[in-house]
Amino acid sequence: MDHNELVDKITNEVMSRLKNNLDLKNSTTGNVNSETPNLGITTQQMARYIDHTLLKPDATDKQFDQLCDEAKKYNFYSVCVNSSWVSYVAKKLRGSDVKVCSVIGFPLGESDSRSKAFETRNAIDNGANEIDMVISVSALKSGNLKYVEEDIRAVKRACRSTTVLKVILETSLLEENEKILACEISKKVGVDFVKTSTGFGGGGATVGDIELMRRVVGPEMGVKASGGIRDFKTAVAMIKAGATRIGAGAGVAIVTGGKSEGGY
Amino acid sequence: MDHNELVDKITNEVMSRLKNNLDLKNSTTGNVNSETPNLGITTQQMARYIDHTLLKPDATDKQFDQLCDEAKKYNFYSVCVNSSWVSYVAKKLRGSDVKVCSVIGFPLGESDSRSKAFETRNAIDNGANEIDMVISVSALKSGNLKYVEEDIRAVKRACRSTTVLKVILETSLLEENEKILACEISKKVGVDFVKTSTGFGGGGATVGDIELMRRVVGPEMGVKASGGIRDFKTAVAMIKAGATRIGAGAGVAIVTGGKSEGGY
Numbered sequence: 001m002d003h004n005e006l007v008d009k010i011t012n013e014v015m016s017r018l019k020n021n022l023d024l025k026n027s028t029t030g031n032v033n034s035e036t037p038n039l040g041i042t043t044q045q046m047a048r049y050i051d052h053t054l055l056k057p058d059a060t061d062k063q064f065d066q067l068c069d070e071a072k073k074y075n076f077y078s079v080c081v082n083s084s085w086v087s088y089v090a091k092k093l094r095g096s097d098v099k100v101c102s103v104i105g106f107p108l109g110e111s112d113s114r115s116k117a118f119e120t121r122n123a124i125d126n127g128a129n130e131i132d133m134v135i136s137v138s139a140l141k142s143g144n145l146k147y148v149e150e151d152i153r154a155v156k157r158a159c160r161s162t163t164v165l166k167v168i169l170e171t172s173l174l175e176e177n178e179k180i181l182a183c184e185i186s187k188k189v190g191v192d193f194v195k196t197s198t199g200f201g202g203g204g205a206t207v208g209d210i211e212l213m214r215r216v217v218g219p220e221m222g223v224k225a226s227g228g229i230r231d232f233k234t235a236v237a238m239i240k241a242g243a244t245r246i247g248a249g250a251g252v253a254i255v256t257g258g259k260s261e262g263g264y
Numbered sequence: 265m266d267h268n269e270l271v272d273k274i275t276n277e278v279m280s281r282l283k284n285n286l287d288l289k290n291s292t293t294g295n296v297n298s299e300t301p302n303l304g305i306t307t308q309q310m311a312r313y314i315d316h317t318l319l320k321p322d323a324t325d326k327q328f329d330q331l332c333d334e335a336k337k338y339n340f341y342s343v344c345v346n347s348s349w350v351s352y353v354a355k356k357l358r359g360s361d362v363k364v365c366s367v368i369g370f371p372l373g374e375s376d377s378r379s380k381a382f383e384t385r386n387a388i389d390n391g392a393n394e395i396d397m398v399i400s401v402s403a404l405k406s407g408n409l410k411y412v413e414e415d416i417r418a419v420k421r422a423c424r425s426t427t428v429l430k431v432i433l434e435t436s437l438l439e440e441n442e443k444i445l446a447c448e449i450s451k452k453v454g455v456d457f458v459k460t461s462t463g464f465g466g467g468g469a470t471v472g473d474i475e476l477m478r479r480v481v482g483p484e485m486g487v488k489a490s491g492g493i494r495d496f497k498t499a500v501a502m503i504k505a506g507a508t509r510i511g512a513g514a515g516v517a518i519v520t521g522g523k524s525e526g527g528y
Contacts, residue, residue: 003270006267006270007274009272009482010270011277055372055374055401057372057374057400057401057434057437058371058402059402060402060406061402061406076334082375082402083374083375084371084375084376084377084400084402085376086376096310101452105371106375107371108319108346108371108429109320110321110348110349111347111348111370112347112348112386112387112390113348113384113461114382115347115379115382118379118382118383119375122376122378126376136321137322138320138321138322138324138325138346138348138349139348139513141322141323142326143470144325170321173321173322180438200372200464201321228385237405254414
């Protein structure tokens with residue numbers, strides 16, 4: 001072949017490999033294949049798994065209105081928002097079955113424990129029924145497991161026995177042994193769920209992580225898959241792997257088979 | 265040339281173009297040109313502009329030790345950390361001139377106002393001398409300027425008159441009129457600084473934004489440039505445009521002329 005053909009061929013090859021790299025990097029569900037059966041889950045049943053999520057800092061009141069309207073229309077389990085929007089969505093959802101979920105210490109998990117507990121109490125006072133807190137990854141990475149435990153315990157106390165507590169591990173930042181430790185500590189403290197991801201940490205839920213988390217926490221605790229779940233098939237794969245809740249900004253696309261821009 | 269040479273040449277060309285693309289995409293200071301004079305600023309003087317910053321959620325205690333050691337060695341103005349690390353670095357820096365700066369409601373700015381105020385008070389109790397809070401971009405985008413003002417005011421009250429307060433606008437998410445509004449509100453509340461960026465919002469300081477912010481807040485208030493500042497020349501350009509403080513994870517590279525990986 002002549003030089004031009006060669007240039008073309010090599011450039012295509014490089015671009016294709018880079019694209020694969022990027023796809024792989026962005027892919028959070030590489031092991032979901034088209035053969036995954038849907039477990040007989042109907043879209044109505046799927047809706048009850050979904051925390052309908054809007055956490056973007058530049059979202060407007062109109063978008064939160066839409067979030068609540070969609071949650072009521074499709075009968076999603078909850079809407080999941082930042083704590084500054086809890087009282088707003090709680091008012092919108094009053095009289096419906098849709099619960100209010102607030103994230104805490106979000107998304108870095110690096111506000112101090114007392115502040116996480118205060119933010120939790122305040123969110124509950126404003127109408128939150130469920131709390132999704134982020135662990136201190138820095139404490140875990142520093143080997144300060146006592147801090148990790150006390151941090152979760154401070155928020156658990158603020159939840160009392162009345163509010164569901166989910167602990168976000170931010171799995172994309174963790175080694176396998178750290179994921180296991182975080183699950184063990186969460187179970188020891190007696191929280192309700194472990195959850196994979198914030199959606200802001202550069203990675204989302206994987207089937208492998210859900211399987212690992214389910215194995216460590218046992219059959220009784222909740223496991224929430226979140227981050228990068230944008231269609232029905234992927235949501236089913238997460239449930240098959242052990243998830244009992246799905247966090248997604250793409251809830252409508254998941255239950256209608258539509259397209260989603262993705263992201264929170 | 266033979267095929268191997270050609271492959272090499274083309275691959276280099278593709279990689280170089282991609283790198284340029286990435287550099288452009290990551291560049292936050294496109295309008296800093298090589299003709300920018302250094303204003304006669306010495307590296308010793310530059311160090312006093314710098315908040316030496318480590319905000320990554322997976323940073324370990326060893327990295328915070330290093331951060332504090334570097335801050336003392338190079339005489340940086342402060343170290344800037346998440347609130348979970350304030351008491352740790354405050355202990356490390358005791359007896360030195362280096363101040364402790366804590367971020368609040370970081371990085372989304374979407375914890376509720378009472379929680380931001382609590383986190384602020386707690387950070388001050390733990391040793392913070394300066395507070396960098398993030399505004400509620402969602403309230404600003406929703407046209408709820410009263411919320412934006414009250415949110416800043418709640419944190420200002422927690423700072424009393426003794427603690428320096430900087431207000432992070434997250435300029436990369438804002439239109440020009442929103443940047444102006446945020447500066448005007450910050451000035452009205454009587455905070456000490458407006459600041460460009462969290463470093464987590466997909467964009468950093470630009471000379472244009474610093475000039476705009478300086479113009480709106482007038483000559484008396486502080487303006488902090490942060491996000492993407494990785495060398496002396498860029499830091500000088502920010503100061504020339506009106507910045508009176510530089511937030512950077514690359515402080516050592518800035519004052520030594522070394523290389524920085526960048527990022528917080």
